[in-house]
Amino acid sequence: MRLFEEKGYEKTTMRAVAGEAGVSLGNAYYYFASKDHLVQGFYTQIQTLHEAAVRGKLGPSESLADRWLIATTAFIDVAEPYHQFAGKFFVTAADPSSPLSPFSADSLPARQASTDIMRSVVDGSRIKADKRLLDELPDLLWLAHMGVVLFWVHDSSSGQRRTRMLVRRVAPLLERIISLSRLRPLRSNLHQVLDLIADLRTPDGLDKEP
Numbered sequence: 001m002r003l004f005e006e007k008g009y010e011k012t013t014m015r016a017v018a019g020e021a022g023v024s025l026g027n028a029y030y031y032f033a034s035k036d037h038l039v040q041g042f043y044t045q046i047q048t049l050h051e052a053a054v055r056g057k058l059g060p061s062e063s064l065a066d067r068w069l070i071a072t073t074a075f076i077d078v079a080e081p082y083h084q085f086a087g088k089f090f091v092t093a094a095d096p097s098s099p100l101s102p103f104s105a106d107s108l109p110a111r112q113a114s115t116d117i118m119r120s121v122v123d124g125s126r127i128k129a130d131k132r133l134l135d136e137l138p139d140l141l142w143l144a145h146m147g148v149v150l151f152w153v154h155d156s157s158s159g160q161r162r163t164r165m166l167v168r169r170v171a172p173l174l175e176r177i178i179s180l181s182r183l184r185p186l187r188s189n190l191h192q193v194l195d196l197i198a199d200l201r202t203p204d205g206l207d208k209e210p
Contacts, residue, residue: 001042001085009035009089036099036106039089042082043110047117049078054117064125065175068141071121072148072167076160079152083160090153102146115142130181136194137178144174 003012003020014035018028032038053074058067079086092098099106119138127134152163181190 005085039100047110047113050075053078062126064127065171067121069171086153118142129178133181
């Protein structure tokens with residue numbers, strides 16, 4: 001992490017990392033096949049810390065807004081020491097073809113771990129909503145989480161206060177919007193949106209008529 005912060009992601013070599021760790025280059029490659037795999041290890045570490053920070057805090061509340069706020073704030077707390085590092089490699093991670101992209105196949109384990117946290121947010125809540133939306137909600141909340149992370153990366157305020165304010169303000173709005181999905185007049189439009197999201201996830205969806 002220190003080398004990435006000092007030299008930037010692109011200029012940090014595996015040889016330099018091995019030297020700082022006090023191991024041979026071959027030994028470093030034995031555990032991490034590439035520099036990208038080092039960052040994937042960081043992703044896994046962050047998710048492990050996030051899950052530990054959330055564990056035990058969600059139980060008292062059945063409000064989806066409160067639970068999402070707790071989970072998302074816990075991530076900001078856990079990630080705060082790495083804020084400068086995140087900014088250093090964001091350009092690489094934002095490249096759709098990069099294995100460091102949160103949407104890449106390489107990032108699947110971290111993505112699933114983060115989605116599981118969002119699933120626990122939903123499962124323990126008392127939210128009443130359209131059944132199909134509820135089934136999709138953990139994945140949709142993960143996408144919302146990615147939006148928060150993007151804002152956090154660019155947030156230069158002390159302790160990322162602007163990100164924390166954003167999460168506090170969005171949480172009750174999110175719950176109200178989800179609750180509105182129970183209204184019959186909105187259901188048809190909602191399902192069209194969910195159909196679109198499903199089609200965008202699969203190559204076959206591109207062949208469907210608009």
